[in-house]
Amino acid sequence: xxxxxxxxxxxxxxxxxxxxxxxxxxxxxxxxxxxxxxxxxxxxxxxxxxxxxxxxxxxxxxxxxxxxxxxxxxxxxxxxxxxxxxxxxxxxxxxxxxxxxxxxxxxxxxxxxxxxxxxxxxxxxxxxx
Numbered sequence: 049x050x051x052x053x054x055x056x057x058x059x060x061x062x063x064x065x066x067x068x069x070x071x072x073x074x075x076x077x078x079x080x081x082x083x084x085x086x087x088x089x090x091x092x093x094x095x096x097x098x099x100x101x102x103x104x105x106x107x108x109x110x111x112x113x114x115x116x117x118x119x120x121x122x123x124x125x126x127x128x129x130x131x132x133x134x135x136x137x138x139x140x141x142x143x144x145x146x147x148x149x150x151x152x153x154x155x156x157x158x159x160x161x162x163x164x165x166x167x168x169x170x171x172x173x174x175x176x177x
Contacts, residue, residue, distance in 0.1 A: 051176045052130065053086060053094040058107050060171045065098075065105035068167035074160040076103040080153065083115035089123035100160075117149035127177050132165050 097112035128134035139145035
């Protein structure tokens, strides 16, 4: 059982996205880098990123070299989003998530993100939060 925001969690999340035909189909032709900053977690602040390069997704801990957009939220919000209890759009609209960078590029590809939660569901169900 991977611990949320651990190396094992990042590797399992990457594998889940890579094996999801629906997600890979939705991101074909897209190049996008999304930095995630999670504050106030049990192990302090953590950063990870999702890199999509023409249909090839990757999730890794740390800082993206040149993120298109950065999403910042507290640990409670990040966990609720990861578990599917809250969607990122609602988190943003209610002020629980801050977005900086190229918002237009993120919005342009929001349809692809509809496939993100189903692709990561198996990881979320077995993750220790």
